[in-house]
Amino acid sequence: MEQKFAIEKLLSAILGDKVSEGERNQVMEAINSEITEKPFRVAVIGQAGVGKSTTLNSVFGLKNYTSDIAEGTTDIEEKNFEMRDGFTLSIYDMPGLGYDIDKDAEYERMYAKILPDCDVIVYIINAHAKDIGEDCRILRDVVLPVCNTNQIKDNLILAFNKIDTIGEAENPNDPELRWNVVENLPTEKLKKAIKIKLSNLTDKLIDEKLIGSVDAIEPHQVVFYSAIYNYNLSEFLRAITKAGKRGWIWTATVGFEQIGKWSDKKLS
Amino acid sequence: MQMTPQERQDYEKLTEEQKEEFDYQSRKHPEWGFQEVMVKLAFEAEADKTINDGGEDVDPNDVNIWMAILKGVKTILSTFKSIGKQIFDVIDEEITFIQEQINSGIREINSAVTHHCFDEVYKFNDHTLQMTDEELQEYDKLSQSEKEAFEYCSRKHPDWNYNQVMTQLVFHEQMKKMNL
Numbered sequence: 001m002e003q004k005f006a007i008e009k010l011l012s013a014i015l016g017d018k019v020s021e022g023e024r025n026q027v028m029e030a031i032n033s034e035i036t037e038k039p040f041r042v043a044v045i046g047q048a049g050v051g052k053s054t055t056l057n058s059v060f061g062l063k064n065y066t067s068d069i070a071e072g073t074t075d076i077e078e079k080n081f082e083m084r085d086g087f088t089l090s091i092y093d094m095p096g097l098g099y100d101i102d103k104d105a106e107y108e109r110m111y112a113k114i115l116p117d118c119d120v121i122v123y124i125i126n127a128h129a130k131d132i133g134e135d136c137r138i139l140r141d142v143v144l145p146v147c148n149t150n151q152i153k154d155n156l157i158l159a160f161n162k163i164d165t166i167g168e169a170e171n172p173n174d175p176e177l178r179w180n181v182v183e184n185l186p187t188e189k190l191k192k193a194i195k196i197k198l199s200n201l202t203d204k205l206i207d208e209k210l211i212g213s214v215d216a217i218e219p220h221q222v223v224f225y226s227a228i229y230n231y232n233l234s235e236f237l238r239a240i241t242k243a244g245k246r247g248w249i250w251t252a253t254v255g256f257e258q259i260g261k262w263s264d265k266k267l268s
Numbered sequence: 269m270q271m272t273p274q275e276r277q278d279y280e281k282l283t284e285e286q287k288e289e290f291d292y293q294s295r296k297h298p299e300w301g302f303q304e305v306m307v308k309l310a311f312e313a314e315a316d317k318t319i320n321d322g323g324e325d326v327d328p329n330d331v332n333i334w335m336a337i338l339k340g341v342k343t344i345l346s347t348f349k350s351i352g353k354q355i356f357d358v359i360d361e362e363i364t365f366i367q368e369q370i371n372s373g374i375r376e377i378n379s380a381v382t383h384h385c386f387d388e389v390y391k392f393n394d395h396t397l398q399m400t401d402e403e404l405q406e407y408d409k410l411s412q413s414e415k416e417a418f419e420y421c422s423r424k425h426p427d428w429n430y431n432q433v434m435t436q437l438v439f440h441e442q443m444k445k446m447n448l
Contacts, residue, residue, distance in 0.1 A: 023352060026350055199312060226323075245344070251337060
C-alpha cells in the first residue's frame with residue numbers, strides 16, 4: 001500500500017514485522033480513510049485585525065488567503081482547500097462577537113451550529129490589546145459553554161497573535177521596542193516588554209477562570225505567537241496536535257510541511 | 269496559603285527560586301488557590317523559555333508531538349472494531365518508549381522509528397559545559413537520568429550556561445508534573 005503521509009511511514013516503521021501484513025494493511029486503510037474521507041475542519045474566530053488571515057496562511061499553510069468576513073455576519077460558509085493526496089482542509093472563517101451583548105444569543109446559535117463539527121477551534125486575540133476583558137467574556141459566556149455542552153473543549157486553542165507588536169503598542173517611537181526583523185527576534189528591551197505583557201495576560205486568564213480551574217482550558221491550549229514572523233509556531237503545532245480527537249491528523253499529514261514553512265523567517 | 273498535604277508535597281519539590289516566585293505570586297494574588305499559582309508559574313517558565321530561546325523552530329523530532337500523534341492514532345483506531353489487540357500493544361510499546369524519552373528530559377526522538385521517516389535526527393556534538401565548583405557540587409546531586417538530560421541539553425545548547433540548562437530541566441519537570 002502506498003504511503004503518502006508521514007503517519008503512514010511512522011506506523012509502518014513501528015508495526016514492522018511485529019504484526020502480519022493483513023493486520024498492517026487494516027491499520028493503514030483505517031488511517032487513510034480517517035484522513036481522506038472527511039475534511040480536517042478548522043474554525044477560526046476573531047475580531048477584525050487580529051490576524052486571522054496571516055494565521056491561516058502561516059499556521060495552516062494556505063496561500064495568500066484573505067479574510068473577507070464582514071463583522072456582524074452570522075452566515076458562515078465552509079471553505080475547502082485540497083492540501084494533497086486526498087487530504088482536505090476545511091475552514092470556517094468566523095467573525096468575533098463584537099461588543100454587542102444583544103447579539104450574544106444569535107452568535108451562540110451560530111457557534112453551536114458550526115463548532116461541534118470542527119476538529120480545531122482557534123480563538124485569536126491581539127496580544128498587544130490593552131484590554132482583553134470582552135474577549136474573556138465571550139470565551140467564558142459564549143464559546144466555552146458551547147464547547148462544554150458538546151464535549152469539544154479540548155478542540156479549543158486560545159491564540160495570542162502579534163506578540164511582535166507588543167513594544168510598538170507600548171511606545172511607537174522607541175526603536176528598541178521594535179521587532180528585530182533581520183534576526184527575527186525581539187530586541188532585549190522588547191523581550192522584557194513581552195514578558196511583562198504575557199504575565200499580565202496570564203493573570204487575566206486566571207482571574208477570569210479561563211485557565212487554572214475546573215472547566216477551564218488546559219495551559220497547552222493557550223499559545224503566544226507571531227503569525228507574520230512565523231514566531232513560536234512550534235507551540236501552535238503542539239496545541240493543534242493535542243486538540244480534540246483529530247487534531248493530530250493535521251500534523252501527521254501535512255502539518256510539518258506547511259506550518260510557517262518550518263517557521264524560520266530570518267532575513268540574514 | 270493553606271495547602272493540602274499533596275499540595276505541600278508538590279510545593280516542596282520546587283526549587284528555592286520557584287518557591288520564592290510561588291510565594292510572591294500567592295501574596296500578589298491572595299484570591300488564587302494552589303493550582304492557579306502553579307499554572308501561573310508554568311506559564312511564566314514557558315514564556316521565559318519561548319522568549320529566551322527565540323521561539324524555537326518546528327522540529328519533526330519533537331517527542332511531545334509524536335506522543336500526541338500516537339495517542340490520537342490509538343483513539344481513532346479504537347473506533348474500528350476490526351483492529352486487533354496486537355496492534356494496540358505495539359503502539360503502546362512505542363508510546364512507553366517515547367514517554368521514557370520525555371521522562372529523561374529528551375525532547376526529540378532519536379530512535380530507529382523516526383529515522384525511517386526523517387533524516388534530521390539530532391546529532392550530538394562533543395561540547396562540555398564548564399562549571400564552577402559550586403555548580404559541580406549541585407550537578408553531582410542530580411539523579412542519573414537527570415544528569416543524562418542535563419548532558420543532552422548542554423550539548424544541544426552549547427551557548428547556554430549552567431543556570432540556563434538547569435532552568436530548562438526544571439521547566440521540563442514542571443511540565444511533566446502538569447501532564448503537558
